[in-house]
Amino acid sequence: MADMRKRQPNTPVYGNLAYDLDALVREHNLEHAGRMDEEQQYVQVRRQPRTRSVPRPKAKASPLLIGSVVLLAAMVIGLMIGYVQLTEASDAVTTIRNDLSEAQDAHVALVTKYEQTFDMTTVKERAEAAGMRKPSSGQIEYIDISGSDAVVIYQSGADGLLARIFTTVKEGIGAAVEYFK
Secondary structure (H helix, E strand, O other): OOOOOOOOOOOOOOOOOOOOOOHHHHHHHHHOOOOOOHHHHHOOOOOOOOOOOOOOOOOOOOHHHHHHHHHHHHHHHHHHHHHHHHHHHHHHHHHHHHHHHHHHHHHHHHHHHHHHHOOHHHHHHHHHHOOOOOOOOOOOOOOOOOOOOOOOOOOOOOOOHHHHHHHHHHHHHHHHHHHHO
């Protein structure tokens, strides 16, 4: 607040010498702060009449928006179909792997069984079970084939005409069957 006292000549001045015109208003507001006027206490709030809101005009969808939505829907459907195909392919791969595993197990079992057929102890056991035994020294005979190799085929010369015709027809039918195979 500005000093309202009169200033003495030739005295130092501290602060502002201008009149503070708003000082009285501030003092009044500070004194009456937090109080309600009597008029304000009895004033009732009036209700404002209801007004209806104006409906918005219908928005029209642009062709670009419609095309984008259709494209997005097509992409989603394509993605779903891709996932279905991926699931089916994965299932087929799993089935084939299981079949391969079973085939490999069967292969190992068959190879083991095949190798057992050539196992000398197994052959010996089965031969003894069938009643076979090693030959004694009296049963062994040695054959001397130091001569030259020659083969002689003997045919009976009593082939008749009927046997030759039968053989020729048989060979002809066999040749025809071989040709059409």
